[in-house]
Amino acid sequence: MSLGILVLAVLILAAAGFLAGRRRAISSAGGDPRRLHSLPGHYGQFAALLTAVPALALLAVWLMAQPMVIEQRVASLLPAGDASTSSLVMADVRRISTGLQRLAVTDGLSPRDVAGLSPEGLAPRLRAVGVAVTSMGPETLAAARAHRDLQDRLGFWMVVSVLATSAAGLGLALARIRPDFRARNTTERFVMVILIAASLVAVATTVGIVMSLLFETMNFFRLYPAQDFFLSLTWNPQFRGGSDLGIWPLLWGTMYISFIALLVAVPIGLLTAIYLAEYAGARARSWAKPAIEILAGIPTIVYGLFALVTVGPALRDWFAQPLGLGASSSSVMTAGLVMGIMLIPFISSLSDDIINAVPQSLRDGSYGLGATHSETVKQVILPAALPGIVGAILLGASRAIGETMIVVLGAGAAAKLSLNPFEAMTTVTVKIVSQLTGDTEFASPETLVAFALGLTLFAITLVLNVIALFIVRKYREQYE
Amino acid sequence: MTDATAPEAAPPEPGSLFAPDARTRRRNAAERRFRAYGLGAVILSILALVLLLTSVIGNGAGAFRQTFIAIPVTLDAAIVDPRGNRDIEEMKKVTTIGYGRQLEASMVAAVAAAGLQSEGISDKDIAGLLSKEAAAGLRNRVLADPELVGQTVEVRALANGRVDGFFKGRVTMESAALDSNITPEQLVLAQRLREAGLITIAFNPQFLFGPDASELRPEAAGLGVAILGSAYMMFIVLVLALPIGVAASIYLEEFAPKNRWTDLIEVNISNLAAVPSIVFGILGLAIFINFMGLPQSAPIVGGLVLTLMTLPTIIIATRASLKAVPPSIRDAALGVGASKMQAIFHHVLPLAMPGILTGTIIGLAQALGETAPLLLIGMVAFVREFPAAPPEGFFDPASALPVQVFNFTQRADPAFVERASGAIIVLLVFLVAMNTVAIILRRRFERRW
Amino acid sequence: MDDIRYAERVVSAAEVKIAASRVQVFYGLNHALKDVDVEILGKTVTAFIGPSGCGKSTFLRCLNRMNDTIPGCRIEGRITLDGHDIYDPRVDPVQLRAKVGMVFQKPNPFPKSIYDNVAYGPRIHGLARSKAEIDEIVETALRRAALWEEVKDRLAAPGTGLSGGQQQRLCIARAIATSPEVLLMDEPCSALDPIATAQIEELIDELRTQFSVVIVTHSMQQAARVSQRTAFFHLGRLVEYGETGQIFTNPHDPRTESYISGRIG
Incomplete structure (x- = not known):
């Protein structure tokens, strides 16, 4: 039974529960709904919720736990190896298991046929059903068979237990329905629990981020000394170990590019916001504001391609080469400039909100003294809006530091500590991508360093975000 | 602005109203300059974006x-x-x-x-x-x-x-x-x-509906798998993020007591909205793939990661629109004896719906264009087969539009630049359509109390 | 109305400072002010009274062209300051507002220090040659606004930290620091408690020796206490204008009488 049909079955059961609960409530009240504590629909809702929610929750937990249980059981069948090879073998086991499943379907093999398959000559047959296997020994095949058996068995029990839970919920609900049963209150408590659970998802996300980063970072520091990571000035990962993994060249590239980006975006974005908030007419504002929102929504990959195809070559041909500063089209300048363009709408729409939050009475006060518009802006509005604008700039900085696609396509891959903005440099985010999508095995320091880089990135942006949010919140309270 | 040495600093004589003095002329010149800077900034930013779009469209129209x-x-x-x-x-x-x-x-x-x-x-x-x-x-x-x-x-x-x-x-x-x-x-x-x-x-319909092709055949490369993969992910995001986001917002805005704990949740949500997207990719890799054993390159993993990324956007938008419904509506419902839950679900939520939908569409649009987290969960893989129909297809390998763009840029043949730009045009068409719907929704249903 | 204390009615040289004739104000399609004719005298306190929405604040804002900052606002008619049309295209509203200062309903100190608040006007208009001169202007303005003794030790403190009454006196000090010829006050006491109100009223009476003061007020008692001349506005029209004593004791127009005796408004 496939997952979709299982979910559908539970939902149909819940719908039936709704109808049954409502009918039972009415009949228990002798056909007079006024004698019920709650509306008939509430009894229906109660039955439906009790039918669907525990069953679906069980299904979700089962789906998450099942792969872990299977891996653990299967791993005990395999010869013990170190962590990295066993994870590779496990990947093979999973693939073969999928392949066996497909073979069973396409070639119509019975479970006994599958059990009788020998490792010889199996690889081409698996390839025919779209599963490429690198190596296959008897142990792997046995493990794969066990994997598949477990999957089948657990899958079967999952269907049974989910449907049983669902039916039990329905029965329990119907048994409790009596005219004096407070169905509305119970339903509402139930809904409340769901609401609270939903609000915890955001917390769970943060916990998940921090846990996964911390856990793998600790693994990394077991393989690679922390002081080298934080203090070394070289970044030179080697495929065969013995790498230098100092964070400084990456942090330098990140900061340099972000600095250039803010240098471009802050003045232009701020002046744009001032013009739109203070000078532009109502009609111009009414189309400019949504336009800016749309522009702020352009995906960064678009800017990345712009950097790669247009800005990079242009800067190289018109500036870097004539000035003798370098011959690379990907450079700090390319990435910084394009990132600056990306940040303009971000900074300007945040600043626009903040400038509009400055009370009109301050403007009146300044005009009343005979100040010109620009004097009012420069000497009254901007100082009043300063905290909010600082918050916006910090949020912009946090975005620039965490930006990935523009630097992947525009900044280059060479980790360098240099001042020349026309040289290719690299950033923390670029290295996270390249180390995690590369070919090195997962348990090596060269891959795990990505988590330490991620943790650093998360920590930096967290500090910037929290300060910015705090400032902006205080600022809004001031004028509310 | 203080001009301590100005000779004409004396208070203006009566009758000078018609003839601006030198200082006023200078101040007005400064005014005009400032205004010109502002207009210049607007023009500069528009110019940059026009350049961006013409570059992409110029390169990509041929695809x-x-x-x-x-x-x-x-x-x-x-x-x-x-x-x-x-x-x-x-x-x-x-x-x-x-x-x-x-x-x-x-x-x-x-x-x-x-x-x-x-x-x-x-x-x-x-x-x-x-x-x-x-x-x-x-x-x-x-x-x-x-x-x-x-x-x-x-x-x-x-x-x-x-x-x-x-x-x-x-x-x-x-x-x-x-x-x-x-x-x-x-x-x-x-x-x-x-x-x-x-x-x-x-x-060339194959560009829109066909699968990707190998490095040596740029002419045959298409976006079919990527569009389908993106559609699967958007479906997962919509189905998960909208109900969870709305439920969380209702709790936080209407029921949660105002204390340290809810304050922390609030800061946490605002921070999540600003966490670099690549960090969500690391989360997806560590939790969904390594820990839970979900397959790589699968829309289900991408969808889950993007759901977590979109949630803060939806929660912030939903809370804002719940807050915008005046308390008098709640009072009216409570006054006729509705429970608080009924007041919210019968009256407040329907009134807040346009704002919620607008926020959801904007969140979806963001998720549609997101690239970096998908790179980390293996969606860069070269995928030629179309994923099966859902829900099994959610677990099949697929690509996504923005990742496909990235994939094209990593190939040597310059013909792929045209493909990448063409893919961006497709992506932008979807985004503009979604944003337009959001703006129309807001314009049509926006209510001022 | 016997409890009303009338201000001295010593109207010195009755020279006309501001003259308005047939002033019309439109906000978009809304005709907010119709056919207003007023002559405001120098060194006199003139009060504008009337029910809310009657146009008195709108008219006040015409006198230093503050309505220019409101989009969609259109003004017809003629307003002169010392015989010069202030709506003449050659007139720079910036220069006009230096001569016709304004104090607003709610105290609106800038989020700067007390000193910088007062020094703002003189600085932008270039009224001082040196730091010492600005110091002097600030001190004089604060003394005239009867605030000096309270703030002289904390001139660097933010103006927003003062109490409501002090903030409003700071705004008055800020307005008189540019040495205007006319001071417009738009319900300056409406956000203040009675004690602060009394202080401001006393101050207005003193300011009369140097400026022509125009005050919009909701309170008839206040108009009677501080002004020498009173104008009554109703539904966008100027109903009656004359000596304060005459308006309050012997109004010519029945609408004025109804308003003063509390039947309308």
Whole structure:
């Protein structure tokens, strides 16, 4: 039974529960709904919720736990190896298991046929059903068979237990329905629990981020000394170990590019916001504001391609080469400039909100003294809006530091500590991508360093975000 | 602004209202300058964005039109069906190489028939005008309809990427002379074939609906798998993020007590909205793939990661629109004896719905364009097969539109720049459509209390 | 109305400072002010009274062209300051507002220090040659606004930290620091408690020696206490204008009488 049909079955059961609960409530009240504590629909809702929610929750937990249980059981069948090879073998086991499943379907093999398959000559047959296997020994095949058996068995029990839970919920609900049963209150408590659970998802996300980063970072520091990571000035990962993994060249590239980006975006974005908030007419504002929102929504990959195809070559041909500063089209300048363009709408729409939050009475006060518009802006509005604008700039900085696609396509891959903005440099985010999508095995320091880089990135942006949010919140309270 | 040495600093004389003094003139000049800076900034930012869009659209518009070669091909039964029994299983054993030979012969014949046979160009070079994908296309066509064997069919195949590039101005005679994949003679022939009407340039549906193609066949690369993968992920995000986001917002806005704990949740949500997207990718890799064992490159993982990324956006938008519903509505409902839950679900939520939907669409649009986290969960993989229908298809490998753009940029052939830009045009069309719907929703249903 | 204390009615040289004739104000399609004719005298306190929405604040804002900052606002008619039309295209509203200062309904100190608040006007208009001169202007303005003794030790403290009454006196000090000829006050006491109100009223009476003061007020008692001349506005029209004593004791127009005796408004 496939997952979709299982979910559908539970939902149909819940719908039936709704109808049954409502009918039972009415009949228990002798056909007079006024004698019920709650509306008939509430009894229906109660039955439906009790039918669907525990069953679906069980299904979700089962789906998450099942792969872990299977891996653990299967791993005990395999010869013990170190962590990295066993994870590779496990990947093979999973693939073969999928392949066996497909073979069973396409070639119509019975479970006994599958059990009788020998490792010889199996690889081409698996390839025919779209599963490429690198190596296959008897142990792997046995493990794969066990994997598949477990999957089948657990899958079967999952269907049974989910449907049983669902039916039990329905029965329990119907048994409790009596005219004096407070169905509305119970339903509402139930809904409340769901609401609270939903609000915890955001917390769970943060916990998940921090846990996964911390856990793998600790693994990394077991393989690679922390002081080298934080203090070394070289970044030179080697495929065969013995790498230098100092964070400084990456942090330098990140900061340099972000600095250039803010240098471009802050003045232009701020002046744009001032013009739109203070000078532009109502009609111009009414189309400019949504336009800016749309522009702020352009995906960064678009800017990345712009950097790669247009800005990079242009800067190289018109500036870097004539000035003798370098011959690379990907450079700090390319990435910084394009990132600056990306940040303009971000900074300007945040600043626009903040400038509009400055009370009109301050403007009146300044005009009343005979100040010109620009004097009012420069000497009254901007100082009043300063905290909010600082918050916006910090949020912009946090975005620039965490930006990935523009630097992947525009900044280059060479980790360098240099001042020349026309040289290719690299950033923390670029290295996270390249180390995690590369070919090195997962348990090596060269891959795990990505988590330490991620943790650093998360920590930096967290500090910037929290300060910015705090400032902006205080600022809004001031004028509310 | 203090000008301590100004000689005309004395208070203006009565009657000077009609004649601005020097200082006022200077101040007004400063005013005009400042205004010009502001206008300049607006123009500069518009210019940058116009440049961005023209660059992308200029590079990408060509991807939707492709060079096709139309030739009659006689399907020799001796080659495509050696046993002559029209048995599909037997015919499957004939590889694309066999069909390639058929195409080569037909190409040479077609060129000769058009009277364009020129010296110094081999049969192989003539066939080289066709895409390497053409043989596979012909094979699929024959396997789908074995009756074609022995007949002469009209084949309209993609031209080689270099030939296409030549007609689009990307490949020149000079570059062809240095290129091992094409010769100037071939281009001359292609030009003549175009004049003879055998080569046409037309809309290429394969770009929108076909799967990706390998590095050597840029002309055949399409976005079908990526669009489908993105659609799957958007579906997952919508189904998960909207109910969870709305439920969380209702709790936080309407029920949660105001204390340290809810304050922390609030800061946490605002922070999540600003956490770099790549960090969510690390989360997806560590939790969903390594810990929970979900498959790599699968839309389900991408969808879950993007759901977590979109949640803060939806929660912030939903809370804002719940807050905008005036308390008098709640009071009115409570006043007639509704429970708080009823007041919210019957009255407040429907009134807040336009704002919630707007926020959701904007969140979806963000998720649609997100690239970095998807790179980390393995969606960069080269995927040619379309994922199955949901829900099983959610676990099949797929690509996503923005990741496909990135994939194209990582390939050497410059023809892929056109493909990448074309893919961005498709992406932007979706985004603009979504944002427009959001703006219209807001304009139409926006209520001022 | 016997409890009303009338201000001294010593109207010195009755020279006309501001003259308005047939002033019309439109906000978009809304005709907010119709056919207003007023002559405001120098060194006199003139009060504008009337029910809310009657146009008195709108008219006040015409006198230093503050309505220019409101989009969609259109003004017809003629207003002169010392005989010069202030709506003449050659007139720079910036220069006009230096001569016709304004104090607003709610105290609106800038989020700067007390000193910088007062020094703002003199600085932008370039009224001082040196730091010492600005110091002097600030001190004089604060003394005249009866605030000096309270703030002289904390001139660097933010103006927003003062109490409501002090903030409003700071705004008055800020307005008089540019040495205007006319001071417009738009319900300056409406956000203040009675004690602060009394201080401001006392201050207004003192300011009369140097400026022509125009005050919009909701309170008839206040108008009677501080002004020498009173104008009554109703539904966008100027109903009656004259000596304060005459308006309050012997109004010519029945509408004025109804308003003063509390039947309308």
